[in-house]
Every structure is written in C-alpha cells, then in structure tokens.
Amino acid sequence: MSGGRDLWSAPLDEPPEDRVQGTWNLLQEVLDPEIPISLPELGLIYGVAYENGVARIDLTFTATACPCMEFIREDITDRLELEHWIDSVELVEVWDPPWTSERITPEGRDKLKKLGVSA
C-alpha cells in the first residue's frame, strides 16, 4: 500500500450531481506515492469522463519508467471504486502532451514549496 492513500475519506453518502466533477474531487484525495500532493495537482490527470457507472481517467506519468505506475493505477482504481456510483474504472495511459514540471498546478507548487521542494 502506498502513501497515495493517506487522505482518503469515507465514500459519499449520495452520488454527486455532477459525476465528472465528483470524480475529479475524489482524485484530489489520491496522492503521488512519493510526494504528498495529489495526482491532479501534480498534473498527471489529463481527462475525466463518466458514463453509466464507468469512470474513465486519462492519466500520464512523470517518466516513461516511473516506478510508481502500478501504485498509482491501483490507488486511483481502489479509491474511485469505493463509491457505490462508480462500478468500474477505465484507466487510459496517455503521453501526449509529454508531462513536464510545468503541468504542476499553483496549489501543487505551493505545497511542494512548503516541503522544501522547488518545481
């Protein structure tokens, strides 16, 4: 089990009205396994879609041989499937555009700065 699960909350009592936004909100709870900022803050999530109980996540990785790939995939899937309104998760690995540190959000940069990490 990775550090990506440290901020997980209990499943929602009611499904969100906007399932796509609700999925994004859940992804904010999934942290990078190595540094405690979320996957959206790190800029790894390129897209979210939701249809008929299936959440589709377009994600990339910081490197083509990121050693945390499996942890990240499992953390996303396990967190989303805690929700009773998500039956399954489809993960689509994308590499275009290539990830660079420019994709880290301002919120992510602030958190990294507090950790003493420059991005």
Add this chain to the structure above:
Amino acid sequence: MSEPLDLSTLDSALRNALSRLIITLADSKRLMGIRYSDWTLGAPSIETGVSTASMAQDEWGHARLLYAMLKGLDIDPGPVEYDRSGAEFASIAPLDHERGDWAGLVALMALADGALSTMLRSFAVGRVELAQNRVPKMLAEEEYHASLGSAWYRRLAETEGEARDLLTSASEEMLPALLAWVGADDASARAMVDAGVIDPAEDRLAAFRNAVRDLVSLVGINVDAVHAATDWDEARGRTGGRPDEEACERARGDRNRALLVE
C-alpha cells in the same frame, strides 16, 4: 503533424516493415538499458553511476512503450518480449556485447543512443499516430542522455593516452553499423519512407552525421568519410551478429519469470 495512417489497412509489406522498425527500436532500448545498468556500480564516480541507473530506467520505460506499440499492428507484444531467442533479437550491433571499459560506454551513450534518438525523431514526425503521441516524451528524457554522453565524450577526447584511444577504437567500431542502420535503404525502409512513416534515408543519415560530427572529430574521425557496414540483414533490420546470450536472458527476465505477479 502528418495525417495519421490507419494501421488496420496497411499492406503486409508495410506492416512488416513497421513492426521491424518498432522491434529494432524496442530491443535496442532494452539492451541499452542493460548496458547502462552494467555501470551503475563501477562507473568513474558515484554521481555517474547514479546517472547510468537513471538512464537504464529511462531506456526500459522506452522499451515498454515501444513494445506496446505492436498492439496497434495486432501483434501481441508478450511473445516478442519474452519468448524470442537471442538470434531473433533485432537490437543494433553496438549493443551486442558488454562494454568492458568506461570509454566504450561513453561511445555507446553518445553515438548508439544518439542513433536511436535520430530514428525516433524521424518516427515521431511521421504518420504513425502512436509514435506521434509517445515518442516526444522519450526524446525529452533522451536529452539528458545526450548531454551526459557529449560531456563525457569531450572529457575523454581531451585526454592523452589510453582513455582517448579506447574512445577512438569504440567509436570506429560502432559507426559503420550505426550508419548502416540509420541509413537503411532496403525495400522495408523505402516502404516506410513512401508511406510517410520515417524520413528518407539521406535525411536520416544527414541528421545523424550532423549530430555526431563535431564530437567524433575530437578523436580524429571524419564521420562523412566513414562507410556504412555492408552486412545488412534485411529480415532483422540490423547488421550481422546477435546480442550475447546473457544479455538476452536478462532482457527477457528469464531468471525471475516465475516470480512475476500481475
């Protein structure tokens, strides 16, 4: 960016040519990773050893993405990655044997890894969408390899004595095979050029020569005067020979296959 090819409608000649290119690139990346990893312990400095570890990791990431591209041609990458004999590997010839000295690895880094990047650049701007999407990330990671390779090449070239001699002989040994591979102009390569998958042979060769000309001139080599190797194997898409068996076992992961848990 060029209009993408519909990979499901390729004729068999083009399909075979494209799979040959992908497998050569993927096998080479996997072997390059092994050659880098051989120097993680034993490089001239701890920092350099860490760099080889990082580059090995990158190369295996690139191999993973390249093998997966075969799915676009309805080829199961599993048997390609894990079930082929060494004689079937298509990695470029300079990767066939472990480099016994650091100068040899520096030549691999600067010249062989550089040749792979030359081909990847050509592939990335061609009409295969999978390459358009995946290769730019590989090339971004390769920038660090090129920087380190160039810096070490210059450092060794400026010395007098054994290090420079070893660098020179390794470069002289590698360049003919690399020129043959980058400049391949056989029926398969021409099919890919005609379909817009890669640039014409003369453009690829010019790009590679431009990339290494100044570096190899530091050891007295005129890359424009070096002739391509003549033992081209059209079926495998590389020059003659094959990688050593130990490297192939490591590339396939034979020893620990039973421990693989999906």
